[in-house]
Amino acid sequence: MAKIFQVSARAGMTRVVEPVARGLLRAGVTPNTVTVVGTVGVLVGALGFGARGHLVAGALIVTVFALTDLLDGTMARMSGGSTRFGAFLDSSMDRVADSAVFGAVAYWLATEGNHAGVAAALLCLAAGGLVSYVKARAEGLGMTCNVGIAERTERLLIVGVGGLLTGLGVGPALPVALWLLAAVSVFTVGQRMVHVYRQARQLQPDGQR
Numbered sequence: 001m002a003k004i005f006q007v008s009a010r011a012g013m014t015r016v017v018e019p020v021a022r023g024l025l026r027a028g029v030t031p032n033t034v035t036v037v038g039t040v041g042v043l044v045g046a047l048g049f050g051a052r053g054h055l056v057a058g059a060l061i062v063t064v065f066a067l068t069d070l071l072d073g074t075m076a077r078m079s080g081g082s083t084r085f086g087a088f089l090d091s092s093m094d095r096v097a098d099s100a101v102f103g104a105v106a107y108w109l110a111t112e113g114n115h116a117g118v119a120a121a122l123l124c125l126a127a128g129g130l131v132s133y134v135k136a137r138a139e140g141l142g143m144t145c146n147v148g149i150a151e152r153t154e155r156l157l158i159v160g161v162g163g164l165l166t167g168l169g170v171g172p173a174l175p176v177a178l179w180l181l182a183a184v185s186v187f188t189v190g191q192r193m194v195h196v197y198r199q200a201r202q203l204q205p206d207g208q209r
């Protein structure tokens with residue numbers, strides 16, 4: 001389900017992303033520059049605006065710069081191929097950006113005295129990091145791990161909608177979104193562990209389980 005959403009959302013964005021990617025390449029901008037600038041933009045939106053309670057501005061700025069994550073890979077492919085360092089940089093910067101988003105939300109909820117909300121945000125931070133780590137470790141061991149109901153896009157969308165609604169006056173939306181996200185993130189960690197366990201069993205010779 002999550003995959004179907006991602007694939008169709010991505011296909012819908014292609015018409016916008018490809019001309020922008022072509023223009024940036026023509027202007028001499030590299031994919032790695034887009035990766036870094038996109039991350040800096042998310043940091044500004046999350047830490048500069050979200051953490052200070054400007055939730056609508058924060059969510060909108062984070063959304064714009066998070067979407068540049070679709071641009072860098074497209075540019076890399078258009079300019080004759082992705083690079084190993086580019087793939088490493090892209091994934092690493094995703095973790096920086098995600099940490100800033102959930103750190104900012106936790107900080108703001110702390111200033112509001114919403115301790116339960118802080119706990120939910122920290123759970124999202126830890127579980128979201130684990131979701132990505134499990135995949136990276138599996139891939140490092142030669143397996144695949146492209147499964148799970150709450151991959152990065154879904155996680156950002158859930159916190160984004162929650163942040164936007166709370167910023168627009170629906171007070172409990174963000175804490176509710178965070179508890180929901182914490183639950184689906186923990187579930188996703190489980191899905192990925194099971195997926196890797198099954199692959200590892202198939203790859204391992206009998207008697208070495």
Ligand SMILES: CCCCCCCC/C=C\CCCCCCCC(=O)OC[C@H](COP(=O)(O)O[C@@H]1[C@H](O)[C@H](OP(=O)(O)O)[C@@H](O)[C@H](O)[C@H]1O)OC(=O)CCCCCCC/C=C\CCCCCCCC
Binds near residue numbers: 010063070150161
């Ligand atoms: C303002 C909020 C209201 C909501 C409005 C939503 C508007 C958004 C408009 C449209 C949504 C379009 C969705 C785009 C769909 C993109 C689909 C896609 O293919 O995504 C994947 C892509 C690239 O991923 P990568 O392969 O480069 O990254 C991998 C990923 O990081 C893996 O992580 P894992 O899933 O395992 O955890 C890694 O494992 C892997 O290594 C790595 O390669 O894209 C993205 O990730 C782009 C996501 C863009 C989604 C933007 C939505 C942002 C919405 C709200 C954010 C607001 C945050 C709010 C902050 C609040 C502050 C107070």
Ligand SMILES: Nc1ccn([C@@H]2O[C@H](COP(=O)(O)O)[C@@H](O)[C@H]2O)c(=O)n1
Binds near residue numbers: 073074086090
């Ligand atoms: N600076 C970059 C960024 C990405 N890549 C390659 O693109 C893949 C990710 O594509 P997205 O469209 O999802 O961003 C990534 O795995 C790399 O192969 C790159 O080469 N340089």
Ligand SMILES: [Mg+2]
Binds near residue numbers: 068069070071072073
């Ligand atoms: Mg990218």
Ligand SMILES: [Mg+2]
Binds near residue numbers: 069090091093094
């Ligand atoms: Mg990225």
